[in-house]
Amino acid sequence: MLDVFRGTSFRHVASQGISLGLIITSALIIWKALMCFTGSESPVVVVLSGSMEPGFKRGDILFLKMGDSPISTGEIVVFHVDGRDIPIVHRVIKVHHRQESNDVDILTKGDNNWGDDRALYATGQLWLHQHHIMGRAVGYLPYLGMVTIVMTSYPYIKFLLIGVLALLVITAKD
Incomplete structure (x- = not known):
């Protein structure tokens, strides 16, 4: 398993990190736009x-x-x-x-x-x-909100999912 991490280049990890940052930033922009469009603090x-x-x-x-x-x-x-x-x-x-x-x-x-x-x-x-x-x-x-309820009720599932996603991002090959 450690060989997978050693074999990835810094450039690949940085690229994946920037992509993840863009996804998070896009989600925040969409949320703020929905707030403006709906006039609600929580659309x-x-x-x-x-x-x-x-x-x-x-x-x-x-x-x-x-x-x-x-x-x-x-x-x-x-x-x-x-x-x-x-x-x-x-x-x-x-x-x-x-x-x-x-x-x-x-x-x-x-x-x-x-x-x-x-x-x-x-x-x-x-x-x-x-x-x-x-x-x-x-x-x-x-x-569709059951995902949120499950992750709130069982926080370890949320951390497990984040860990799996991080592993997939790091090990993904272009």
């Missing part, structure tokens, strides 16, 4: 729980977009809660327009959940506000 999310079944299942990938129109009852939104890192995908069940401040209060619920999401919100918070909303679901791909 793609993975459904992590079964709270939206049967509509969306665990592992589905959702595509998000922020719109200029006001959020309405029945829309599926992705929101973040103060103090939590992981966004939540749920349906808007109530919208309350406050006349005095021109703000909107939003209440959500998972389709597969018994009650509304007030128990998920930050302590003392009864409504979501516009700044909590990351985007509106505009499309999805079923089950």
Whole structure:
């Protein structure tokens, strides 16, 4: 195995490293372009729980977009809660327009959940506000996000995959 590494030239390894860097840079540019196009800080999310079944299942990938129109009852939104890192995908069940401040209060619920999401919100918070909303679901791909869930649940698989890919890159012959 060591003979494989000794036999590779520096130029070949550098070329492979630059190619890998270009792939990573391209992915970041595409992500930033999607952010600009959709107006969402996270244009793609993975459904992590079964709270939206049967509509969306665990592992589905959702595509998000922020719109200029006001959020309405029945829309599926992705929101973040103060103090939590992981966004939540749920349906808007109530919208309350406050006349005095021109703000909107939003209440959500998972389709597969018994009650509304007030128990998920930050302590003392009864409504979501516009700044909590990351985007509106505009499309999805079923089950493709399971790769992300597996790699998050079992980190050694991620490192094993990175090691195999690195080995393939180093040992690849032109």
